[in-house]
Amino acid sequence: MFGFLPREQVFFDLFEKSAQNVHRGALKLMEIVGRFRDLSVLAREMKDIEHEGDRITHEVIERLNRSFITPLDREDIHVLAGCLDDVLDFMDTAVNRMMLYKFAEPTEDAVALARCLERATTILQDAVPRLRKLHNKHEVEALLKCCVDVNTQENEGDRIQQHALATLFENGQDAIFVIKWKDVYQDLETATDRCEDVANAIESIVLKNA
Amino acid sequence: MFGFLPREQVFFDLFEKSAQNVHRGALKLMEIVGRFRDLSVLAREMKDIEHEGDRITHEVIERLNRSFITPLDREDIHVLAGCLDDVLDFMDTAVNRMMLYKFAEPTEDAVALARCLERATTILQDAVPRLRKLHNKHEVEALLKCCVDVNTQENEGDRIQQHALATLFENGQDAIFVIKWKDVYQDLETATDRCEDVANAIESIVLKNA
Amino acid sequence: MFGFLPREQVFFDLFEKSAQNVHRGALKLMEIVGRFRDLSVLAREMKDIEHEGDRITHEVIERLNRSFITPLDREDIHVLAGCLDDVLDFMDTAVNRMMLYKFAEPTEDAVALARCLERATTILQDAVPRLRKLHNKHEVEALLKCCVDVNTQENEGDRIQQHALATLFENGQDAIFVIKWKDVYQDLETATDRCEDVANAIESIVLKNA
Numbered sequence: 001m002f003g004f005l006p007r008e009q010v011f012f013d014l015f016e017k018s019a020q021n022v023h024r025g026a027l028k029l030m031e032i033v034g035r036f037r038d039l040s041v042l043a044r045e046m047k048d049i050e051h052e053g054d055r056i057t058h059e060v061i062e063r064l065n066r067s068f069i070t071p072l073d074r075e076d077i078h079v080l081a082g083c084l085d086d087v088l089d090f091m092d093t094a095v096n097r098m099m100l101y102k103f104a105e106p107t108e109d110a111v112a113l114a115r116c117l118e119r120a121t122t123i124l125q126d127a128v129p130r131l132r133k134l135h136n137k138h139e140v141e142a143l144l145k146c147c148v149d150v151n152t153q154e155n156e157g158d159r160i161q162q163h164a165l166a167t168l169f170e171n172g173q174d175a176i177f178v179i180k181w182k183d184v185y186q187d188l189e190t191a192t193d194r195c196e197d198v199a200n201a202i203e204s205i206v207l208k209n210a
Numbered sequence: 211m212f213g214f215l216p217r218e219q220v221f222f223d224l225f226e227k228s229a230q231n232v233h234r235g236a237l238k239l240m241e242i243v244g245r246f247r248d249l250s251v252l253a254r255e256m257k258d259i260e261h262e263g264d265r266i267t268h269e270v271i272e273r274l275n276r277s278f279i280t281p282l283d284r285e286d287i288h289v290l291a292g293c294l295d296d297v298l299d300f301m302d303t304a305v306n307r308m309m310l311y312k313f314a315e316p317t318e319d320a321v322a323l324a325r326c327l328e329r330a331t332t333i334l335q336d337a338v339p340r341l342r343k344l345h346n347k348h349e350v351e352a353l354l355k356c357c358v359d360v361n362t363q364e365n366e367g368d369r370i371q372q373h374a375l376a377t378l379f380e381n382g383q384d385a386i387f388v389i390k391w392k393d394v395y396q397d398l399e400t401a402t403d404r405c406e407d408v409a410n411a412i413e414s415i416v417l418k419n420a
Numbered sequence: 421m422f423g424f425l426p427r428e429q430v431f432f433d434l435f436e437k438s439a440q441n442v443h444r445g446a447l448k449l450m451e452i453v454g455r456f457r458d459l460s461v462l463a464r465e466m467k468d469i470e471h472e473g474d475r476i477t478h479e480v481i482e483r484l485n486r487s488f489i490t491p492l493d494r495e496d497i498h499v500l501a502g503c504l505d506d507v508l509d510f511m512d513t514a515v516n517r518m519m520l521y522k523f524a525e526p527t528e529d530a531v532a533l534a535r536c537l538e539r540a541t542t543i544l545q546d547a548v549p550r551l552r553k554l555h556n557k558h559e560v561e562a563l564l565k566c567c568v569d570v571n572t573q574e575n576e577g578d579r580i581q582q583h584a585l586a587t588l589f590e591n592g593q594d595a596i597f598v599i600k601w602k603d604v605y606q607d608l609e610t611a612t613d614r615c616e617d618v619a620n621a622i623e624s625i626v627l628k629n630a
Contacts, residue, residue, distance in 0.1 A: 096582070100586055165310055169386065175389065176589065176598065178386065179602070379520075385595035385599065
């Protein structure tokens with residue numbers, strides 16, 4: 001059966017590509033908060049990653065619309081592809097804003113949120129290939145464990161954002177500075193929310209198919 | 211037939227529990243704006259209510275994924291459970307923010323929004339049990355009346371938020387004070403929006419099933 | 421066959437009415453930013469247009485819930501009707517806010533966003549009637565071209581919003597002024613996002629039915 005590739009496998013291939021690409025985006029974000037003087041160059045590299053994400057998502061949707069039979073529930077495929085893409089979009093939006101708002105340097109809380117996204121997307125990148133093996137109990141358990149771990153990261157993202165807001169307000173910062181960083185924290189925290197949405201979609205797929 | 215409980219009844223039981231729990235959250239919010247010096251203790255009680263809401267919602271989703279036959283449209287069950295939970299989440303977020311932002315006292319508009327949420331959730335708590343009796347014309351009329359009443363409360367929430375914003379800006383408040391209260395008003399107004407989404411889901415269920 | 425009107429045609433009639441009404445809203449918005457001293461009168465006219473939009477959308481949803489057979493995928497009908505209405509809602513919200521925030525005059529970027537919405541809704545108004553003729557290759561190509569053009573306008577809306585934010589922050593404006601205009605720019609940019617969602621729904625319908 002070597003070389004055999006049922007048409008439905010394409011969805012799993014695309015999900016894997018997408019999860020890897022999202023993780024690549026999180027690594028780029030880490031690079032950005034670590035080498036902030038190169039922001040404008042690195043932001044362009046982030047934008048390329050984001051465009052690749054759009055391309056993959058578009059291919060999923062197009063194939064979904066043209067397929068009569070799908071290996072997973074249509075709605076789950078839709079949510080999984082859309083939310084993976086959203087993670088990348090919000091990271092890219094945060095980076096755009098960092099340029100637009102002409103920050104001199106990233107805050108510690110922004111670095112902490114980037115690190116949280118790196119962890120969450122590592123887990124998702126590890127989880128997605130297991131969707132091919134829902135008949136295997138061991139893989140199903142590993143998948144459900146991944147979902148719990150992503151939720152942990154989302155809670156951590158929440159906690160960091162709260163700390164970030166408290167810090168902004170306690171330090172008696174200038175209102176314009178507060179307005180700008182609040183936006184960026186919100187973008188990054190929303191990216192962790194979308195990681196959780198991906199995990200929820202995976203959990204729903206597991207419960208229906210395992 | 212005593213003790214007979216068809217498996218599908220479980221969804222209605224869970225919706226009722228959820229609506230009661232959401233209303234409990236609104237009462238806690240009223241308590242908070244009324245006894246603001248006890249904020250930190252009462253916020254922990256709100257968090258417990260919110261966790262109970264998560265538990266109920268999770269149970270609905272899990273049962274939905276495992277059920278081949280459901281008493282209502284799957285999508286409607288999903289929206290109903292999700293939006294009820296959202297109402298609670300946004301009230302809890304508002305309370306968290308009140309602590310994080312270290313307010314000295316609630317504004318009059320915040321109290322008015324809490325009162326609006328108390329009314330809207332009272333109506334929802336009254337409406338949800340009627341979903342079991344869609345074959346009864348009287349119950350159907352009562353349900354549609356509830357939906358109209360919730361929409362009235364959502365319009366009222368909108369109106370209060372607009373008044374709140376006008377007040378913030380007219381009183382020449384400090385920008386930081388404006389930023390903080392705008393966030394809380396937005397959380398509370400979004401909670402009333404989600405009450406309306408619950409009412410819309412109920413209306414959709416009635417139209418399909420009555 | 422004169423006078424023959426299959427029941428399903430009603431959905432296309434309603435979509436056309438809705439797209440025309442949305443475009444009427446965009447023209448009203450242009451009138452508002454052009455005759456800002458008449459804001460309060462024109463805002464009332466905008467509100468009437470928004471109410472008409474609500475009425476149309478409600479009729480679509482009601483018919484959808486009562487119909488066993490629909491000319492398009494139920495979910496697509498739902499998204500198309502909902503997103504068309506959202507475009508109007510966000511334009512109306514922006515106008516309300518202009519009154520609430522007591523602006524003396526519109527900014528150049530607000531005018532540019534209004535013009536962008538006028539273009540996007542012109543395209544949608546042209547596209548929607550073609551949904552009746554998905555068996556015609558020429559119409560299908562025209563529809564897909566419309567979708568690309570709406571996406572171009574959404575990108576333009578994004579670009580204008582970024583320029584608007586940069587301008588707000590570079591001019592060393594007062595924080596309260598920044599807070600107010602950021603809200604309005606967000607409303608208007610979200611309206612262009614919803615135009616794109618309408619275009620995506622149309623594209624999805626074309627791919628499934630052509």
